[in-house]
Amino acid sequence: MQGEAYHIAVDPLREWVDIKLIGLWDHDTIRRFEADLRRDLTRLPAIGRQRTLFDLSDFIVQVPEVAAGFARLAADPGIASRRIAVIGPAPLLRMQARRVAPGYGFFGDRAEAVQWLNAADADDAPR
Template structure:
């Protein structure tokens, strides 16, 4: 990773009911809340239709976050679960990021992958 500056992208595959995002860098609680609000806005078609959906998070350039930021992420994942999130594929080979996401995504079906193609195959495997 060249920079710890936070960055992100979000896309939606309505046909497959998938929310895709890539996130990198080190985030403050406030900046993460802004990103999560944007993510929620993108997920509104699924929430409005009360449709189950899955998520693919590309965290290859993400670093472990402080406790307050991790808690905001956890709250968002649990809210997603309560509103139709069925599976969450995380792309990251960093052991500390995987460990943090295992802890904060407890209660959601989450799997970890080294590459986005593997993650997409898993999301679409059922």
């Protein structure tokens, strides 16, 4: 767990990443978040196989500089996840998140997001 602006929990055995974002961020916060995320992801057996849950329940619409930082992270294959779900009940925040990361799944509650992430196993099976 890091800072008061975010919490990152990595479960290497389940290849699961659970991230909670909180409040209004600035440039330093996104920089610290990126450094902590990259460090924590090294605990995974391999990058790219994990499922990631972003909880934005206590997050707010961010300034353009911070949104651009998230867009850069979302496009970075060095920290990519197999599947990413976002919990964000606020309509404006969900709109901002969709612009930043259009390929993510968006949900109003945690149970629905977790179910979708766990169902990914069937979708990701080799064909």
